[in-house]
Amino acid sequence: MASSNMTISVNKQVLFKQDPGAGWVETSHMEVVDRPLNVQLKQGEVLLKNLYLSVDPYMRGRMNTAAKSYSAPFTIGQPLTGGGISEVVESQRDGYAKGDLISSHIGWEQYTVVPAQQPIQKIVNPLNVPLSYFLGILGMPGATAYHGLLDIGEPKEGETVFVSGAAGAVGLVVGQIAKIKGCRVVGSAGTDEKVEQLVSTFGYDAAFNYKTVASQHDKLKELCPKGIDVYFDNVGGETLETVLSFMNTHGRLVECGMISQYNAEKPYGIKNLMLVVGRQLKIQGFIISSQLASKDFVTRFVGDMTKWIKEGKLSYTETITDGLENAPQAFVDMLKGANTGKQIIKIA
């Protein structure tokens, strides 16, 4: 049964307009357009009305059209794409029906036709948490924090965990899970307000503003008197070098991202990597999509996180920007650190 022809007169989209090169992303590298959408679904296709978009640091890498990043680059003239929450408007795929709530990879646009081959996931929401949570604490950033900290960082009770970019969507969750595991948790962030929230709301034992601190080295010495056992790294660069000098023997460095390097004209050279040998350190990078494809992982992740949310052990913060037309500015701001917690765009 093919679907009937339908035209949506306005499908607002955020297009990728220009490769920003090595510098900062500007809103002018994107373009907001209104286009009509003519729909006639083929077998297996699904028409989605998009509700929420996820705005993530890794998307910066997809703007490098030449560089070999771990995600394919965006296409000039086409919408940006990313994680999103949507409602099914019409379905030609077995098992999916009008009204179903879906988590999937979508365009930055009001309506998306999902091709027959692309997997989508129905949202199961027994706790009736806000839908946007499935882009955050119960979605990719939550899974990133959970897998990175527990499976790579392997924190033990009484150890010290340091988190850079601690007020980001991932960092907020990392700190709380580390507390659940009985660690001392220290974080850094880029505004005093975020630093205050880390301690008051998100259970960090201590935090500091890396932009205003006189010496990151001295501050870490003060806040991590027993050294650092697990470093959850979101920033890379000079901070990584400083943290390396505080790592204890058999320490683990969870390489989640290196946001300081994404926009760096010249990458920072790490001069003390020799410590990896003498202190028997492990530095390990990961991309969460590999894990999210594993049913075992997802079961373990959702099980633990749901339990901790129920027990009131996990707080969660979002920065929700209203309106697709404001998405480019929100993306630019997120890369500069304006958000606290997960950056979301509410489309509808």
Next chain:
Amino acid sequence: MASSNMTISVNKQVLFKQDPGAGWVETSHMEVVDRPLNVQLKQGEVLLKNLYLSVDPYMRGRMNTAAKSYSAPFTIGQPLTGGGISEVVESQRDGYAKGDLISSHIGWEQYTVVPAQQPIQKIVNPLNVPLSYFLGILGMPGATAYHGLLDIGEPKEGETVFVSGAAGAVGLVVGQIAKIKGCRVVGSAGTDEKVEQLVSTFGYDAAFNYKTVASQHDKLKELCPKGIDVYFDNVGGETLETVLSFMNTHGRLVECGMISQYNAEKPYGIKNLMLVVGRQLKIQGFIISSQLASKDFVTRFVGDMTKWIKEGKLSYTETITDGLENAPQAFVDMLKGANTGKQIIKIA
């Protein structure tokens, strides 16, 4: 029963005379002296006549008297110390008797009194291999190669393994074990003669002279057309940076040593560590002493290695320098790469 008093009229020793600072070690940083040794063993002590000394790159770090290295620094005015093979001259320790062959940590001297607390190990040599092998392929370097490659590198059949410092005591063993595991093995070394031996004698599929090659990058591209899955790193620095750019997704970097950095006045800054995230790499350092304390490890190690030696799958090369008085020059030369395979001093 206390032992009788005995005087050995000449106990030749190599003393640590001067901290070489950040530069190269010279023979003048050591001093060869003849001293008498007056011995009256207390309960638990053992008098050893030393036969062979092990000369290892890690000893360079122990010459930095100020720096916090992973081994305690040598003491000015005292003999250097290291791994050695000895024969028991007199024993006040249960289970040890005159004539026993021992592997232990000894001074660079003809005779050593081992304190009561210090563990020593009797050599079991069913294959009747040369005694010096227990300082090499069946000792610390062999264990370093075995543990680093297999437990950290986890090579899989068909993968590409690259080894820097491939003609060293560890590198020669790494390459051969990697071949046993069905990998393509490529190595680099610092003379054409070593490069030739790697391929003709030690089973490397390909090797190159890093000192004379026009571009290490181009050479690796040519010799590792499928990229690198396991990098066994003995050198660190710029080579590590180059190799990082060739690592395949989920690649493992076994950080055994960074000899290029030990004598570097300015450490080299690694600028492409960001690849660790996108390619999901693991960089892991280790020190073999932790493993050698594990009975499970030693059993597995000796079992596999003995089997492979019996089957003729492991070739082994030593550079044996005769005479304790020549030990300082041999140490200096080893740091500059003059030796092929394990550097040994034959004392008696």
